[in-house]
Amino acid sequence: xxxxxxxxxxxxxxxxxxxxxxxxxxxxxxxxxxxxxxxxxxxxxxxxxxxxxxxxxxxxxxxxxxxxxxxxxxxxxxxxxxxxxxxxxxxxxxxxxxxxxxxxxxxxxxxxxxxxxxxxxxxxxxxxxxxxxxxxxxxxxxxxxxxxxxxxxxxxxxxxxxxxxxxxxxxxxxxxxxxxxxxxxxxxxxxxxxxxxxxxxxxxxxxxxxxxxxxxxxxxxxxxxxxxxxxxxxxxxxxxxxxxxxxxxxxxxxxxxxxxxxxxxxxxxxxxxxxxxxxxxxxxxxxxxxxxxxxxxxxxxxxxxxxxxxxxxxxxxxxxxxxxxxxxxxxxxxxxxxxxxxxxxxxxxxxxxxxxxxxxxxxxxxxxxxxxxxxxxxxxxxxxxxxxxxxxxxxxxxxxxxxxxxxxxxx
Amino acid sequence: xxxxxxxxxxxxxxxxxxxxxxxxxxxxxxxxxxxxxxxxxxxxxxxxxxxxxxxxxxxxxxxxxxxxxxxxxxxxxxxxxxxxxxxxxxxxxxxxxxxxxxxxxxxxxxxxxxxxxxxxxxxxxxxxxxxxxxxxxxxxxxxxxxxxxxxxxxxxxxxxxxxxxxxxxxxxxxxxxxxxxxxxxxxxxxxxxxxxxxxxxxxxxxxxxxxxxxxxxxxxxxxxxxxxxxxxxxxxxxxxxxxxxxxxxxxxxx
Numbered sequence: 001x002x003x004x005x006x007x008x009x010x011x012x013x014x015x016x017x018x019x020x021x022x023x024x025x026x027x028x029x030x031x032x033x034x035x036x037x038x039x040x041x042x043x044x045x046x047x048x049x050x051x052x053x054x055x056x057x058x059x060x061x062x063x064x065x066x067x068x069x070x071x072x073x074x075x076x077x078x079x080x081x082x083x084x085x086x087x088x089x090x091x092x093x094x095x096x097x098x099x100x101x102x103x104x105x106x107x108x109x110x111x112x113x114x115x116x117x118x119x120x121x122x123x124x125x126x127x128x129x130x131x132x133x134x135x136x137x138x139x140x141x142x143x144x145x146x147x148x149x150x151x152x153x154x155x156x157x158x159x160x161x162x163x164x165x166x167x168x169x170x171x172x173x174x175x176x177x178x179x180x181x182x183x184x185x186x187x188x189x190x191x192x193x194x195x196x197x198x199x200x201x202x203x204x205x206x207x208x209x210x211x212x213x214x215x216x217x218x219x220x221x222x223x224x225x226x227x228x229x230x231x232x233x234x235x236x237x238x239x240x241x242x243x244x245x246x247x248x249x250x251x252x253x254x255x256x257x258x259x260x261x262x263x264x265x266x267x268x269x270x271x272x273x274x275x276x277x278x279x280x281x282x283x284x285x286x287x288x289x290x291x292x293x294x295x296x297x298x299x300x301x302x303x304x305x306x307x308x309x310x311x312x313x314x315x316x317x318x319x320x321x322x323x324x325x326x327x328x329x330x331x332x333x334x335x336x337x338x339x340x341x342x343x344x345x346x347x348x349x350x351x352x353x354x355x356x357x358x359x360x361x362x363x364x365x366x367x368x369x370x371x372x373x374x375x376x377x378x379x380x381x382x383x384x385x386x387x388x389x390x391x392x393x394x395x396x397x398x399x400x401x402x403x404x405x406x407x408x409x410x411x
Numbered sequence: 412x413x414x415x416x417x418x419x420x421x422x423x424x425x426x427x428x429x430x431x432x433x434x435x436x437x438x439x440x441x442x443x444x445x446x447x448x449x450x451x452x453x454x455x456x457x458x459x460x461x462x463x464x465x466x467x468x469x470x471x472x473x474x475x476x477x478x479x480x481x482x483x484x485x486x487x488x489x490x491x492x493x494x495x496x497x498x499x500x501x502x503x504x505x506x507x508x509x510x511x512x513x514x515x516x517x518x519x520x521x522x523x524x525x526x527x528x529x530x531x532x533x534x535x536x537x538x539x540x541x542x543x544x545x546x547x548x549x550x551x552x553x554x555x556x557x558x559x560x561x562x563x564x565x566x567x568x569x570x571x572x573x574x575x576x577x578x579x580x581x582x583x584x585x586x587x588x589x590x591x592x593x594x595x596x597x598x599x600x601x602x603x604x605x606x607x608x609x610x611x612x613x614x615x616x617x618x619x620x621x622x623x624x625x626x627x628x629x630x631x632x633x634x635x636x637x638x639x640x641x642x643x644x645x646x647x648x649x650x651x652x653x654x655x656x657x658x659x660x661x662x663x664x665x
Binding site for chain 2: 012013014016017018019020170178180181277278279281282292293294
């Protein structure tokens, strides 16, 4: 990191004055935690007793044989409590909030995993909790909304703009500037104003720290390549961070190709050529925007990747050539998900399935002496409505119709 | 004439000045034109024209919706600049731009300030650009004799206010309370104490905005600030009663 909060040309803290003081306090407290080994120890302890850390690194024997190239390993972030890597960041920030003495947390959420994790953390630590979620995502991710509400959180559907993640972020900021004294904004990804990119990457780096040890144990040396999906970029930064100094490890970020890059209906910031430098949501990065600087609509089958910006840390690593970016289309994602379920009995989230697509494309180019790691950021159970819909599954449809009838008759 | 001198000149005749806010292109440039005419004819001293942005983070529901609809109606930055040039040529009060930093950044800071100067703009308000991130922005504003308006908030410490004031020109925009635009503010003891701190931190005129909605609010600021800012309230008025209602509303504020 160069200038305050900058990673090369990217990052910064473009915040309204009303938040200045709270960011000063947040920076001070974060620095204190970062320099306190006891804090990290407390964090790891919490994650191993409340969540499921260390998460396993699963050898995908059948998929490896199927592709006949590299040995495929899957880092199982789906086995975290609440079913995704999001818990890592949220529990870490929860400890920070306790130290700061604030009593209320708010968060944005796309796929609902970050919202769910935040609602869980709030329940455990006794904080009041409000989650902002785009109306479009509320519709797509109904099961997560249900659990957040059951956990005691208030879920506010956001009806501004494109009604997705970026709009939920704007709305969360509006809440924050209003209730800044008592409230902490649990930012969900490695984006937003400094210190969030650095802080979230720090908490998520636990993924890569574990994966490095595990791959050495199982494979005896560093992997050839690591694949991770990239929305904001938190699971990718989480697994990549430890491996950045390992020159022989190729790091591959996979963005949402949606209906295809040439259709305009996608969310590829770094793998396509549609994005340009901009400043929004508190930070400078590559945004999908028009020539005036207005943000564009994005599209992905995966709500968690449906975002206009991307981590400033990843923009820097992209610019320096340390991370390669690719994209996967919605239909490729469904095929990879199907294959993974059939071959390994594992259900990756639609977001995570993007990483599987690219890994499957590249595994055959490598040899059995090479290992690759796919970061499985979350589990697909939450996507049951979307996945069943995309597979056009007849027995599921039948179930929904019958249940719907039952409900409408008993109203 | 520089913005601060212009405001000081007006303050010789008035107890408190009025600044109003419009969102360019909402509901249309045609209506903007009429609203501005009514504002100027009824004694408004300064107008901030917001160039719409798709992510107006510091604004409340009324202005958020206005931004969105202006963009949906096809308002472009180039249209806003052309309209601004027309307004400054037609009316003899200072006009400012208010927008978010990405609009300036994407246009190019240098080109933006040169163009704004050409359009006769006297100041700019960019709520998501703290001075720490605005070194070249502030420099270019000065070079083009456009006042960069900095913002004080109730959460700003005394030291912070002094730091902010050292980078600003024209006047200081004092946000009356925590939160976003468009929610009524009560000018109570807490605000008075805060404005006292603002006054100590700078010799520049103080404008107070966020939730200033009626004559009582404006009256309450006399002697404590130099300019009252009416934002969301006129947008609401135009939505409900049309542009013709703006004149009488403004006339009734002082």
